[in-house]
Amino acid sequence: DTEVTQTPKHLVMGMTNKKSLKCEQHMGHRAMYWYKQKAKKPPELMFVYSYEKLSINESVPSRFSPECPNSSLLNLHLHALQPEDSALYLCASSQGQGYNEQFFGPGTRLTVL
Amino acid sequence: DQQVKQNSPSLSVQEGRISILNCDYTNSMFDYFLWYKKYPAEGPTFLISISSIKDKNEDGRFTVFLNKSAKHLSLHIVPSQPGDSAVYFCAASGGHDMRFGAGTRLTVKP
Numbered sequence: 649d650t651e652v653t654q655t656p657k658h659l660v661m662g663m664t665n666k667k668s669l670k671c672e673q674h675m676g677h678r679a680m681y682w683y684k685q686k687a688k689k690p691p692e693l694m695f696v697y698s699y700e701k702l703s704i705n706e707s708v709p710s711r712f713s714p715e716c717p718n719s720s721l722l723n724l725h726l727h728a729l730q731p732e733d734s735a736l737y738l739c740a741s742s743q744g745q746g747y748n749e750q751f752f753g754p755g756t757r758l759t760v761l
Numbered sequence: 762d763q764q765v766k767q768n769s770p771s772l773s774v775q776e777g778r779i780s781i782l783n784c785d786y787t788n789s790m791f792d793y794f795l796w797y798k799k800y801p802a803e804g805p806t807f808l809i810s811i812s813s814i815k816d817k818n819e820d821g822r823f824t825v826f827l828n829k830s831a832k833h834l835s836l837h838i839v840p841s842q843p844g845d846s847a848v849y850f851c852a853a854s855g856g857h858d859m860r861f862g863a864g865t866r867l868t869v870k871p
Contacts, residue, residue, distance in 0.1 A: 755803075
């Protein structure tokens, strides 16, 4: 299994809602990532988990809360988002943090109303 | 501050010819470089990479060249095929994270 899966594919939420994005991989990778991608812009790193511990938080607002329940799962909890948070959220994994190529999921298209 | 730049947002090439995608970076701490390909509604897919100790890496129709002194890398696709039409992202890693360029949309015309 060389796939990173993400659910849901699309999400529309209001500014007062609480929702979660989910990411899963079964490749035995020990590093997992969240990226945010706006239209016609490069993916921007948000969080890195290495061996289930948060190792990088790129100064992301607290309305985004990551969670890594186990080595195969990565969640992104969303609360009180703003319309400007609407974007494609990509999850990725790699064997280890740093050099190895990252495998990306298809992304969750988030719209905040 | 964009540390990885792809200055051509789009490139159109005839089938069978060579496609050359360019990428520049500013951070001299980057020592591993990757190219990703992205189709609509899919996540980026790893294509080819190069370590800073090399200046060329080849994989089938794809070759990546690295010029460290110029902080420049390029991806050559030859011969180009219509199925290569996608957005290509250059990425650079300095150990803990990875930075992406804005992407170049390649269109290969039959």
